[in-house]
Amino acid sequence: MTGVISSKTIKRLSISYNYADYVEFCSIYALDTPNVVDLYYSCYARPWYSHCNLDSLAKATLDLHMLEGEGVIDADVTELINGIHNVKTLHLTSSSVEVISVCCKGGLPVFENLVDLVFLGNIGQGWKVLLPLLLENSPNLKTLVLSALDHWTYRYCFVGIRITPKNQVKMLSIMQYEGSAKELKQISHFLLKMECLEVLKVYAAAAINDSKKIQLTEDLLKLPRASSKLKIQVM
Template identity: 60%
Template sequence: MTFTVGYVTHWNMVSPSFMYVISNKTIKKLSVTCLNCRYYGTVPRNISFDTPNVVDFNYSDYLRRESPQCHLDSLAKATLDLHFFEDDKRADVTDLISGLHNVKTLHLTSSTVEVISVCCKGGLPVFNNLVDLVFSSKKEGWKVLLPLLIERSPNLKNLVLSTTSVIKMLSIMKCQGYPSEMKHIRYLLVNMECLEVVKVYVAAEMDDTKKMQLTEDLLKFPAASSKLKIQVM
């Protein structure tokens, strides 16, 4: 079953904290778009999702002060398109992002990356099932969020990065030299043409022998930038 929702909410002086609840035990695919409020002068309201069998979730919305409550235990694929409402950055999306922790394929739009970078105040959950990540960004916030997402996604296999930023330096923290980490570092080196310096900070428990091997492996990677220098620290 597929369920699509698109609505415009209107300001209600009697009940300004009105909440929408989408609750269904059989929906498999859920698409919710709540972006019209900006054009109709209305105020975004709180929304919650009680849809434990949804496997495909597409959500476009403006932020609220309170994060949506999510019951999405069966989630396999999610696309988030979140926006600040009138540049209000006091919201918190921690509960929403935590509700996606079982997802296998995650697509974050550029505006969503900015929102999460600023408003996921409780920190990111561990995405143990996340295999495919599509990550888009036009602003600087991605440089903070992407390393955190990679760190929190131990089984990530495929990373698609789309950014218009001209990045010259990249820092990677607490590197263990795991195959999954090396795969993502290689991807970044091959796709970032303006990169000049990569600083790899190894985990505290890594001994000198492993650090030397890590350095040798990194220096063998192809790179899009002819100016690239790799520093293992």
Template identity: 40%
Template sequence: MKDLLSWICTNLRIKDKGIHYLPPRLFASETLVKLTIGTKLYLGTIPPNVSLPSLKTLFIDTVFFEYGDLCCVLLAGCPVLEELTVHHHNFTATPHTIASRTVKRLSVHYDSPIDVDGCSFMSFDMPELVYLEYSHCALSEYRQVNLESLVEAKLDLYPEKNAGERPDVTDLIMGMRNVHILHLSLDSVDVIYRYCWDGLPVFGNLVNLSMGITSKRGCKLLACLLKQSPKLETLIIQDICGYTPAVSMPLNNVKVLHILDYHGTALKLKSFLREFDCLLMVQVDIAEAVEDNVITLQTKRRDLMMLLGVSLPSKCQFKVT
């Protein structure tokens, strides 16, 4: 650590474990552009006069901060920061509030359960953020979600079995209402359907949606999203095994439909396609089962090609892979 400052220029990577009190001068570098810190590292109290005027990329992997030090001290001293990654793996005391007026890309991945201190909330105050990746258990409270400039979001929300309070992701989803491109993991689909207590907002800018409907809940959430997304044109579905004609889809403007890992029959696919009147492009990727051989896959592809050829309007292109 003594020789640390001698080679700091524009990039610094500290990957270690344990307790380290970094030199105060590290937090007042005029030239540092990229900083990586981790893992399972305790830095002590960060000096209050952080000044990193050139830092644009910050990667934090399982670092323990004193309460408020991440946002109120470290991020506050990074006036041009554009890209922030905060990961925590099997570690308590995760930062509950992430705030920056300059960050445009944010990746948050927490795989630890509710903190030992019992906190069960998150806040995102990121008015200039355009890209978000967020993976965490669904929490009971999202106190502030300021994501007015959000363009693309990837959500991986999963239920926490040992959580003391029931999750409520309403404020998180409401705060993402301006998003243009939205990716929902299979767990997120289930969590949003079950725990978005006050319903979905109108996604007035959403044009591209990626999700799975491997359960009836997924099918119902898709119907709700179609209703609340008047500009949606591209829909990417992870299989449709949860689809049932009993859950009808509302009128929609979907023009491009891409179905991944399709396991179902040609008749089920035909029934699903009837829910979309404006299709211009359909692509179906067949899932390969363990017992499938080349002939079986060719037969499945032929059956789907024949079905699409007679089921879709002539103006619609289709592909089976």
């Protein structure tokens, strides 16, 4: 499937394109699908997108990948990201975060309707740039899900990351939690900056036994928080 997709009737659309050598000439560069409510889009970032009409979009999963060499410099996903600005639930893979942080050259739009934001997979350097921008540009965001936090903290750290005081996040979920000191600092930072937070759900990594889970719970409950309504659950 290549070029332009145009349909007034399609409700769910899944696009997967894996041929990096031909992405400039053959991949999808226009989506005129105003009634699509559920989009899965997996592709290498293009040098340009001509048109993206996704006005009815409720849920989107982006799995964008970076071309090597000159393709990194040329890629620009601004039009694609602008096209999904009405989305209510957005899932981003690790590679998508890297691509958007580098290749959304026109800046992020305001995601006025975005309620649920999910980051999938191991976290890389791009999250340090993209996460605060998404929080700032998503005034109605209520749920934030982060995955494999410990994989990110060996080299990078959320501590000190800019989080707008106007954020409305009520539920924060941390997946694959291993209970390291660095992870605990990351979570502590969020709890101090998210004044509207009501629920913190921490999902322990598969290797964590029940005894260790009790200790993790005790450590989390000791953390200071900005919200007096906060409840902490370790799953």
